[in-house]
Amino acid sequence: MLTNASAAVGQRSLGDPSLLFPLDPPLLSGCPRTSGPEMQYPLEIDYDYGKVSAKLFAQPPLPGLQRWAPLLPPLAAHLSLGEGGTALVGSKRIADWIGLAKPIWLKDESRNPTWSHKDRLNYCIVSTAVATGAPGIAVASTGNHGASAAAYARRAGLRCVVISTVGAQPAFEHFQTRLGSDFLLVPPEERWPALCRIIESTGFMPASNLTRFHTGNPFGPEGYKTIAYELFAQLGNCVPGTVVVPTGYGELLFGIAKGFQEMVKLGVADRVPQVVSAEPGVRAPLAHAMARNVAAAEVSGPGSLAAGIACTVSSYRAAVALRTSNGRALTFGESTLGEAVAELAGEGLWQEYSGAAGLAALREARRRGEEVEEPVVAVLTSTGLKDIPATAIVSSSRVRRSLDDLIASLKHERGRQ
Amino acid sequence: MLTNASAAVGQRSLGDPSLLFPLDPPLLSGCPRTSGPEMQYPLEIDYDYGKVSAKLFAQPPLPGLQRWAPLLPPLAAHLSLGEGGTALVGSKRIADWIGLAKPIWLKDESRNPTWSHKDRLNYCIVSTAVATGAPGIAVASTGNHGASAAAYARRAGLRCVVISTVGAQPAFEHFQTRLGSDFLLVPPEERWPALCRIIESTGFMPASNLTRFHTGNPFGPEGYKTIAYELFAQLGNCVPGTVVVPTGYGELLFGIAKGFQEMVKLGVADRVPQVVSAEPGVRAPLAHAMARNVAAAEVSGPGSLAAGIACTVSSYRAAVALRTSNGRALTFGESTLGEAVAELAGEGLWQEYSGAAGLAALREARRRGEEVEEPVVAVLTSTGLKDIPATAIVSSSRVRRSLDDLIASLKHERGRQ
Numbered sequence: 001m002l003t004n005a006s007a008a009v010g011q012r013s014l015g016d017p018s019l020l021f022p023l024d025p026p027l028l029s030g031c032p033r034t035s036g037p038e039m040q041y042p043l044e045i046d047y048d049y050g051k052v053s054a055k056l057f058a059q060p061p062l063p064g065l066q067r068w069a070p071l072l073p074p075l076a077a078h079l080s081l082g083e084g085g086t087a088l089v090g091s092k093r094i095a096d097w098i099g100l101a102k103p104i105w106l107k108d109e110s111r112n113p114t115w116s117h118k119d120r121l122n123y124c125i126v127s128t129a130v131a132t133g134a135p136g137i138a139v140a141s142t143g144n145h146g147a148s149a150a151a152y153a154r155r156a157g158l159r160c161v162v163i164s165t166v167g168a169q170p171a172f173e174h175f176q177t178r179l180g181s182d183f184l185l186v187p188p189e190e191r192w193p194a195l196c197r198i199i200e201s202t203g204f205m206p207a208s209n210l211t212r213f214h215t216g217n218p219f220g221p222e223g224y225k226t227i228a229y230e231l232f233a234q235l236g237n238c239v240p241g242t243v244v245v246p247t248g249y250g251e252l253l254f255g256i257a258k259g260f261q262e263m264v265k266l267g268v269a270d271r272v273p274q275v276v277s278a279e280p281g282v283r284a285p286l287a288h289a290m291a292r293n294v295a296a297a298e299v300s301g302p303g304s305l306a307a308g309i310a311c312t313v314s315s316y317r318a319a320v321a322l323r324t325s326n327g328r329a330l331t332f333g334e335s336t337l338g339e340a341v342a343e344l345a346g347e348g349l350w351q352e353y354s355g356a357a358g359l360a361a362l363r364e365a366r367r368r369g370e371e372v373e374e375p376v377v378a379v380l381t382s383t384g385l386k387d388i389p390a391t392a393i394v395s396s397s398r399v400r401r402s403l404d405d406l407i408a409s410l411k412h413e414r415g416r417q
Numbered sequence: 418m419l420t421n422a423s424a425a426v427g428q429r430s431l432g433d434p435s436l437l438f439p440l441d442p443p444l445l446s447g448c449p450r451t452s453g454p455e456m457q458y459p460l461e462i463d464y465d466y467g468k469v470s471a472k473l474f475a476q477p478p479l480p481g482l483q484r485w486a487p488l489l490p491p492l493a494a495h496l497s498l499g500e501g502g503t504a505l506v507g508s509k510r511i512a513d514w515i516g517l518a519k520p521i522w523l524k525d526e527s528r529n530p531t532w533s534h535k536d537r538l539n540y541c542i543v544s545t546a547v548a549t550g551a552p553g554i555a556v557a558s559t560g561n562h563g564a565s566a567a568a569y570a571r572r573a574g575l576r577c578v579v580i581s582t583v584g585a586q587p588a589f590e591h592f593q594t595r596l597g598s599d600f601l602l603v604p605p606e607e608r609w610p611a612l613c614r615i616i617e618s619t620g621f622m623p624a625s626n627l628t629r630f631h632t633g634n635p636f637g638p639e640g641y642k643t644i645a646y647e648l649f650a651q652l653g654n655c656v657p658g659t660v661v662v663p664t665g666y667g668e669l670l671f672g673i674a675k676g677f678q679e680m681v682k683l684g685v686a687d688r689v690p691q692v693v694s695a696e697p698g699v700r701a702p703l704a705h706a707m708a709r710n711v712a713a714a715e716v717s718g719p720g721s722l723a724a725g726i727a728c729t730v731s732s733y734r735a736a737v738a739l740r741t742s743n744g745r746a747l748t749f750g751e752s753t754l755g756e757a758v759a760e761l762a763g764e765g766l767w768q769e770y771s772g773a774a775g776l777a778a779l780r781e782a783r784r785r786g787e788e789v790e791e792p793v794v795a796v797l798t799s800t801g802l803k804d805i806p807a808t809a810i811v812s813s814s815r816v817r818r819s820l821d822d823l824i825a826s827l828k829h830e831r832g833r834q
Contacts, residue, residue: 042813044644060477061503063528067432080766082504082525087480089499089530108499111480111528113506113765115800136827159821159830171588174805178762182823201824345595348498348530348568383532385802388591403611406578406599407618410553 004010006074007047011218014316015041023073024132028206030215030384039295040211043218044258045073049265057237057268061230065123068226071262073219076127079155081113083123084226088234088377089349094359095376097343099366104359105240105377107227108349114175116382117252118148120223125207126152128219134205136160140195141208142168143308144382149207150181161204163194168179213296214249214315221317224255231377232263239263240273241373244330244358246381247277247286248309250318256379257321272325274373277318277359278344280304281331285314286322290329295319305337308354310384332360339363341384350384357381423491424464428635431733432458440490441549445623447632456712457628459734460635461675462490466682469799474654474685478502478647482540485643490636490678493544496572498530500540501643505651506766511776512793514760516783521776522657524644525766529594533799534669537567537640542624543569545636551622553577557612558625559585560725561799567598568622578621578805580611588803630713631666631732638734641672642679648794649680655681657690658790660777661747663798664694664703665726667735673796674738689742691790694735695778697721698748702731703739707746712736722754725771725799749777756780758801767801774798 011027013019015034020029021043026168030040052070059067064079088105094103109117126149129137136159139149146162153160161182164172168185176183186194192210199206209216232239239260245253256275274407277286282301289297296314304310322329332340340356340363358378365372428444430436432451438444438460447457463772469487476484480502483494505522512521512658530550543566546554553576556566563579570577578599581589585602603611609627612805616623626633649656656677673692680686694703699718706714713731721727739746757773757780775795786829 060479062477062479078507082506083478083526085502085504087499087502087530089497090495108530110532111499111530113525113528114767115527115532115802125538139503151767153765154763155765159827161827167671171802171805175767175801178758178767178801179765180759180762182827183818184823186820190820198824198827202827202828248666341595345597346571348570348572348596350531350568350592350595383800383802384592384595385532385588385800390590403601403603403607403614406592406601410576410578410599410615410619410621 005069006072007049007051008045008073009048010046011043012046013041013043014320020046026128026132026217026219028217029210035211036407039316040213040215042315045218045222047071049236052266054266054268057229057232057263061233065120065223065226068229068280071225072222073124073128073129075123076130076156079122079127079152081119081129081151082156083112083119084230086111086230090267093347094343098359100372100374100376102277102374105375106349107231107377107379109379109381110351110355110383114148114151115137116144116148117224117379118144120226121220121251122148122152122207123218124158124223125149125205125217126158129158129205132155134206136201136202137207138195138204139163139207141192143172143386145207147172147175150176150179154179157265165191165192169193169386169388177197209249213313214317216249216251221251221255224252225259227379228256228259228263228413232269238403239269239271240377241374242275242276242376244278244362244376244378246306246309246354246357246379247279247318248311250277250286252379253277254317254321255324257327261324263352274349275321275325275327276361277322277327277329278330278357279331280310281333283310283312284331285311286318287329287331289314289319290322305334305353306357306388308352309357330361330365332357332364336364338358344380349380350386351380352382352384403409422486423489424466424468424487425462425490426465427463428460429463430458430460431737437463443545443549443622443634443636445629445634452628456733457630457632459632459732462635462639464488467534469683471683471685473647474649474680478650482537482640482643485646488642489639490541490545491548492572493547494617496544496547496569497540498536498568498572499694500529500536501647503528503647505648507616508764512758515776515780517789517791517793519791521791522646523766524794524796526796526798527768527772527800531565531568532802533561533565534641534796535561537643538637538668539565539569539624540641542566542634542637543573543575543682546575546622547573551620553619553621554624555612555621556580556624557608560589560803562624564589564592564709567593567596571596578615580608582608586803586805588805624667630730633666633668638668638672641669642676644796645673645676645680649686656686656688657792657794659691659693659793661693661779661793661795662772663694663723663726663771663796664735665728667694667703667732667738669796670694671734671738674742674744678741692738692742692744694739694744694746695774696746696748697723697727698750700727700729703735704746705746706731706736707738707739721801722751723774724769725769726774745780747778749774749781753777753781766797768797769801769804770796
């Protein structure tokens with residue numbers, strides 16, 4: 001019998017790992033002892049690993065993160081929406097396109113309750129909000145994160161304020177309307193001040209970052225560890241050679257790396273994979289930080305098709321993830337990203353642009369002659385259904401073609417075979 | 418060790434179950450011996466059940482339908498996109514809204530590769546197309562079915578002609594564009610003639626129906642049996658009291674009923690649940706057929722918000738499903754359907770209208786005082802992301818609200834608590 005209780009013992013500072021704070025209150029603006037104006041350090045949840053049985057990893061990787069409860073923050077089991085347990089799909093064709101010898105494994109996080117990886121994070125955050133008596137959730141997001149936070153808040157019976165910017169994808173606005181969120185559209189520069197005012201006025205728990213360099217909610221990234229646990233089981237109790245991760249602020253990257261490290265700590269796995277970040281080359285603050293060997297970086301640069309991960313600042317958390325997993329920071333160009341989305345569609349998988357980031361980064365790395373340890377897992381983060389701009393909708397419905405033309409072209413093609 | 422081989426032995430006529438046809442060629446216009454102008458009878462796949470081990474049902478209900486290979490038509494394992502293995506989410510709140518005593522179980526089929534139940538069907542159809550050498554797939558669909566057929570065709574390297582009608586949801590058009598389908602928009606009345614011309618000219622395998630009363634592709638509904646297999650495992654090797662199914666032509670209904678019946682035949686389960694259809698009341702051909710005790714019915718009536726299941730003809734297959742599972746045909750009104758979608762959103766689950774059909778039908782049945790055997794499973798078929806009309810997108814982006822107003826309202830509400 002596995003225990004359902006969390007083995008979490010506190011919030012540990014990444015700025016000084018000897019500092020352990022209690023689980024309550026959640027520290028939502030980074031480590032209060034080591035952070036300063038120059039750098040803000042995130043916290044992570046630490047556990048009494050001696051209390052965790054390695055048998056936890058003998059279970060099948062089904063949906064419902066509460067099955068990993070010992071290695072997660074205290075969860076409200078009734079809030080689960082059956083997140084996780086996402087499919088792993090092999091592709092030889094995409095491996096060929098990238099330049100890999102073996103099939104690549106695609107971890108499709110669009111199979112989650114709100115069709116993105118963010119559900120793993122928000123189940124943990126909203127559970128923490130409920131456990132600590134927060135009256136609501138507040139999130140600044142134009143996309144997946146806000147949709148997911150709002151969904152778990154509704155499940156918990158909490159109000160959710162979602163601060164978005166004018167020009168966000170219409171699918172997200174429609175989703176928020178359906179969920180009955182307190183949805184607020186503001187100009188981009190007013191987003192963070194608005195979030196702070198909401199939190200100060202209401203005591204709502206932020207599901208978004210409040211510091212210059214990203215520190216975020218310490219409880220959220222823990223949910224991403226379950227991707228590592230699932231991959232290990234899905235690959236027949238093996239660790240892959242490389243895991244490539246679409247990277248914005250690096251919470252997903254950190255969670256996956258930590259999950260593998262925990263399996264080594266518990267004697268379940270014998271090594272961690274190379275954990276690789278994939279950022280849009282137009283900004284790529286983590287790649288800058290790693291190249292200059294600094295804790296985090298702030299950059300400027302134009303936007304990317306991969307809007308969900310085109311950040312201008314990185315986090316200390318992301319650098320830790322790469323440094324402790326023999327990882328590296330990769331980037332990709334916009335045209336390669338477009339090709340990657342098309343390659344996925346060629347396998348029947350439709351991802352938003354951010355979701356194809358790992359494939360684009362790997363292809364460019366292989367073209368430069370870089371070695372990549374196989375087998376490779378690429379994390380795909382969200383559905384293409386969210387990526388439809390209103391303009392495309394209007395224009396595509398005007399495309400017409402005649403039946404006769406189509407039949408003629410199909411016959412012509414068959415005749416040549 | 419489980420065998421991976423299919424135990425399928427042939428195509429059996431529902432018009433005369435003593436008639437067994439070989440698996441190849443697929444019979445795509447109903448039973449050729451029993452069908453006539455008055456009624457067309459579907460076929461189903463039959464198996465050598467003596468070759469199937471009950472141990473098949475001891476495995477965890479993970480994604481990838483090939484794990485159920487003995488009870489499915491011959492599958493091309495490399496074409497799987499990790500379909501199935503979808504989450505089962507409990508809800509007390511929705512049970513209360515319906516008027517049930519126990520929590521209701523929501524089987525969320527939006528967690529599939531193209532975010533609908535149709536992936537289970539199309540994996541079987543496209544596998545059959547590959548096995549029988551069809552040069553492509555042809556489908557008449559404005560929605561989920563066409564998206565799914567096109568995705569599996571791409572995975573298989575087959576061309577896919579998708580015939581849709583002007584005015585279909587923009588998300589589907591965009592998906593087809595991304596998948597590189599041969600997408601053809603025609604007026605509604607030209608859809609079926611166009612499909613027939615494509616099939617005659619090219620030899621493409623239809624993934625759509627070709628007869629007046631629906632007969633469809635005999636291989637497809639077999640994929641839906643896996644929902645029954647998964648439910649049994651997810652409920653702790655128990656059969657639910659009732660399974661309610663959004664119903665258009667009844668393929669999903671038939672597959673789920675057959676899956677439970679097979680488990681009884683193999684000694685795995687001791688009974689079948691009540692399998693209940695949920696049709697929009699504005700048309701509801703199956704409910705008409707059942708009330709008049711005929712094999713199938715044709716009706717007219719206005720459209721429904723549940724566009725994907727607002728059919729004007731039923732199938733013999735659907736009536737068989739209800740008659741062999743102590744089932745019944747329920748309908749629902751449009752306003753109840755709107756409430757059901759909102760109730761699901763209240764749990765963080767966003768379904769297209771058709772996906773909430775089962776909840777709406779159950780609520781109306783309970784309001785009439787009808788008994789419903791518990792526990793109840795409602796099958797939710799697809800994501801709300803596909804249900805966004807272009808008009809809603811344009812209008813919702815114009816909604817504005819001030820930060821001050823929002824904060825005032827949140828404070829006011831807290832003050833009253």
